[in-house]
Amino acid sequence: MTETDKSDSSQILGLGKKPSEWVELMADMGIDISERTLRERANETGAFYRLGRTMLITPAQIDKIFEGGQACRSKSTRGAEFTGRKVGSSTTAGASQAHIQTSSPMSRQPICETPAHGRAAMELNERDLDLLQRLRSARPLWVEGHDDGTVVSWDNLDRDLRETFLTVAPEFEPTRIDGGLYVTAFEWVFAYEDIWRLITTRMRLRSLELAVAGPAAAELDCAPFLAGWVPVRSDGGTGAHLVGDVDAHPVSIGPMIHTSPLCGIDPDAGWARTVSRWYRLGDRSTPTAFYRRWGKKAEGISAIAIETREAQAICVAEQIEEGVRGA
Structure with missing residues (x-):
């Protein structure tokens, strides 16, 4: 510690x-x-x-x-892995891939790295995902003799972050200290949350629109594979997510996933769209089978699991509400 x-x-x-x-x-x-x-x-x-x-x-x-x-x-010999939040609460832990079973003929590994696909399959939210990562990585500094001492260097923020900062705080003026420009801790904390909300809202609207159109073949080829999945209600009860076992996720660190909010899903076509990205879908699970698979890590799933058609209805309602789909 x-x-x-x-x-x-x-x-x-x-x-x-x-x-x-x-x-x-x-x-x-x-x-x-x-x-x-x-x-x-x-x-x-x-x-x-x-x-x-x-x-x-x-x-x-x-x-x-x-x-x-x-x-x-x-x-690890397994691809990108992922640990999601516990179904029915906020935590969970990973579990062995060996127990998952799926009869889906779809390959669990993406094929987008082949020359035929190239950059055409680039995730449209990739720039915003990268911007969120850079926002998270902005490090505070200690400046002796300045208020509480903690500041963030304005000069070290890249242009995209500075422009986004000014979008949420248009009247902001960086503080000059010994020839450098800085953001005070107070200013940074409040702007940080607003920037995060601005970017994730933009990603959600883009993903709702993408879900209405559906994925291109190359986009789906590049997507992570989700097996043994179950739709669940969000904590607030108004949205939907997917939980399941993921392969080839670009940032995941464990086998079980609780996705970002669902924006669209078509199991027959083998895809789902969340705020963050596309997923290739394997076989759907049931709450009983999911609990048997994950044990105590899946406690409470029966209380929040929903039918696929209900998840689809939630997504359609959000698409209509945001004006990306006709009523």
């Missing part, structure tokens, strides 16, 4: 978040990691602060946790 000094305390107060809060933020950008897994990796790397019984993690420590996780994943 990291010892807290003056600069550490400033980072905790300004940018530290609880593991559950990081899980929710990352879920919005399609990075699904369980709270349990995040806590375990924080303990393994020592990348966290402890205030009483509360664990707090800063953006810089999140980077350290994920860098360590990437090193471990590179040794």
